[in-house]
Amino acid sequence: MTSATFFRPRGDDRRVASRPAARSASRPAAPQPAPEIAVWDRAVRAFHWLLVATVGVALVTGLWAPPSWHDVHLWSGIAAAVLVGCRLVWGLLGPTYARFSSFRPSVSRALAHLDAIRRNREPRHIGHNPLGALMIVALIGAVTVLTVTGLLVLGGVSKEGPLAAFTSFRTGATALTAHAYVAYALAGLVILHVLGALHDGPVMLRAMITGTKPAGTDAITAPEKPARPHPAVRTIAVAVAVAVVGTAVLSAKPVPGIPTAPLDPLYAKECGACHTPHHPSVAPARTWAAIVAGLDDHFGDDASLSAADTRRIADWLAANSAEKFDTAAANLMRTPSDTDPLRITATPGWRRLHADVPDAVFARRTVGGRLACSACHADADSGRFAARQISIPNPSPETKRP
Amino acid sequence: MMRASSIVCAIGLAAVSLGTAVAEPSAAQKGVLDGYVTTARQEAGFSGPSAERGRKFFFAEHAGGKADSPACTSCHGKDLTKPGETRAGKAIEPMAASVTATRYTDPANVEKWFRRNCRDVLGRECTAAEKADALAFLLGL
Numbered sequence: 390m391t392s393a394t395f396f397r398p399r400g401d402d403r404r405v406a407s408r409p410a411a412r413s414a415s416r417p418a419a420p421q422p423a424p425e426i427a428v429w430d431r432a433v434r435a436f437h438w439l440l441v442a443t444v445g446v447a448l449v450t451g452l453w454a455p456p457s458w459h460d461v462h463l464w465s466g467i468a469a470a471v472l473v474g475c476r477l478v479w480g481l482l483g484p485t486y487a488r489f490s491s492f493r494p495s496v497s498r499a500l501a502h503l504d505a506i507r508r509n510r511e512p513r514h515i516g517h518n519p520l521g522a523l524m525i526v527a528l529i530g531a532v533t534v535l536t537v538t539g540l541l542v543l544g545g546v547s548k549e550g551p552l553a554a555f556t557s558f559r560t561g562a563t564a565l566t567a568h569a570y571v572a573y574a575l576a577g578l579v580i581l582h583v584l585g586a587l588h589d590g591p592v593m594l595r596a597m598i599t600g601t602k603p604a605g606t607d608a609i610t611a612p613e614k615p616a617r618p619h620p621a622v623r624t625i626a627v628a629v630a631v632a633v634v635g636t637a638v639l640s641a642k643p644v645p646g647i648p649t650a651p652l653d654p655l656y657a658k659e660c661g662a663c664h665t666p667h668h669p670s671v672a673p674a675r676t677w678a679a680i681v682a683g684l685d686d687h688f689g690d691d692a693s694l695s696a697a698d699t700r701r702i703a704d705w706l707a708a709n710s711a712e713k714f715d716t717a718a719a720n721l722m723r724t725p726s727d728t729d730p731l732r733i734t735a736t737p738g739w740r741r742l743h744a745d746v747p748d749a750v751f752a753r754r755t756v757g758g759r760l761a762c763s764a765c766h767a768d769a770d771s772g773r774f775a776a777r778q779i780s781i782p783n784p785s786p787e788t789k790r791p
Numbered sequence: 792m793m794r795a796s797s798i799v800c801a802i803g804l805a806a807v808s809l810g811t812a813v814a815e816p817s818a819a820q821k822g823v824l825d826g827y828v829t830t831a832r833q834e835a836g837f838s839g840p841s842a843e844r845g846r847k848f849f850f851a852e853h854a855g856g857k858a859d860s861p862a863c864t865s866c867h868g869k870d871l872t873k874p875g876e877t878r879a880g881k882a883i884e885p886m887a888a889s890v891t892a893t894r895y896t897d898p899a900n901v902e903k904w905f906r907r908n909c910r911d912v913l914g915r916e917c918t919a920a921e922k923a924d925a926l927a928f929l930l931g932l
Binding site: 662663664688689690691692693694695757760761 | 857859877878879880881882899903906907908910911
């Protein structure tokens with residue numbers, strides 16, 4: 390199938406009920422049921438159902454899935470964004486009812502339509518009715534805002550993607566709040582949209598599958614416009630190429646504020662003897678200074694070191710403390726707890742991040758306690774704590790910690 | 792004749808190497824032990840390291856230390872061929888020199904842990920004699 394035939398609305402040859410018979414003469418005159426009018430071309434229908442799938446997956450993984458689903462969320466979101474991008478092009482270059490010009494959103498017309506529904510005089514639109522038009526714009530707008538805020542979160546909080554080099558944690562965190570609100574709004578819009586479709590009845594749903602609606606003399610149609618698939622495909626190809634190359638170039642830029650050096654070997658050996666060595670970016674300089682100053686009585690253990698080793702570790706910790714980085718871990722654990730200032734696991738940030746992890750999970754022999762960051766965070770030694778690197782070990786069959 | 796003598800020789804060698812695998816400390820380990828023995832000889836009443844005294848010392852419940860760690864076995868466990876566990880929950884490699892061959896080779900490291908562990912268990916530093924006995928015991932495992 391060439392793109393030209395793919396994008397041609399089905400039933401092109403009987404577009405309007407009152408079409409002159411001359412055209413249908415070229416076809417065998419089969420007994421036809423009520424005449425159908427082509428509304429949603431294949432591209433619009435494919436877009437619609439793919440958007441249902443990608444937005445559905447993105448909403449579910451964003452709102453409820455554990456952090457290990459992070460990448461599924463990311464890619465379903467990117468797919469939804471690409472779909473919306475294609476739809477924008479098709480809205481300018483597609484056939485009659487795909488075009489934005491056939492359903493200009495207008496609040497006053499939407500209100501008039503509502504009023505008509507109330508008076509039971511609802512006019513029948515072949516394309517989107519004014520409420521539907523508003524809904525389409527809102528849905529596309531929500532996905533667009535989610536794409537932008539999502540990229541800001543990815544860049545500022547996860548320090549990944551095209552915006553990582555330019556986005557601070559603070560900006561990313563603000564974007565995350567917005568991203569969450571818009572996601573809830575989108576979920577609400579989806580519910581309204583489904584209610585609207587139910588109100589319109591099975592004809593509407595069928596049209597999104599077969600592409601056609603029964604024509605009728607009372608139906609409001611739009612002036613016919615031909616699809617221009619070739620310019621559309623070219624535009625989309627250029628846009629995708631620009632986006633891919635741009636993303637690759639921007640993502641390759643060095644990201645400020647992320648730890649790149651491995652753990653100092655002396656620190657890893659000495660401070661890793663009794664528990665996993667914590668990355669220095671997870672606590673502020675004053676916490677590290679207090680810990681190093683009190684190694685003779687370190688949480689009940691004698692962890693004293695030679696004066697030279699103490700000095701070297703103290704200097705290295707001070708040079709790599711939370712203040713020196715802009716990662717999520719460094720930002721969220723920078724503020725010590727008032728009551729237990731030496732504990733990373735007592736900081737309000739750590740508590741909040743792990744509020745959903747039950748005590749019994751930390752007590753698993755395969756975990757080894759709260760301090761064993763690397764048991765659940767495969768990248769703990771790097772200080773990154775990426776969501777995709779989180780995986781809680783299963784309980785081993787034989788044992789729990791006594 | 793040649794052949795018979797070489798077989799005897801091989802058996803002899805095998806026996807010797809088997810012996811070293813179980814109990815014979817490496818040169819580095821001997822060096823660490825000898826360091827403590829030399830110091831201990833300057834303390835009163837020390838005639839040489841005793842693995843048996845070391846065993847008793849290692850398994851005894853001592854007074855004066857911390858409530859969490861009354862004995863060396865609190866962290867190292869009672870079966871020294873098996874891993875122990877720190878108070879923070881991390882596994883400690885087995886103490887038996889025959890199981891963990893890298894043990895007791897670095898004098899500074901051994902001394903660092905004796906200093907810390909003795910303060911935790913006895914509330915004071917161990918004497919050179921106690922350290923020599925404990926090492927003789929652990930090296931013989």
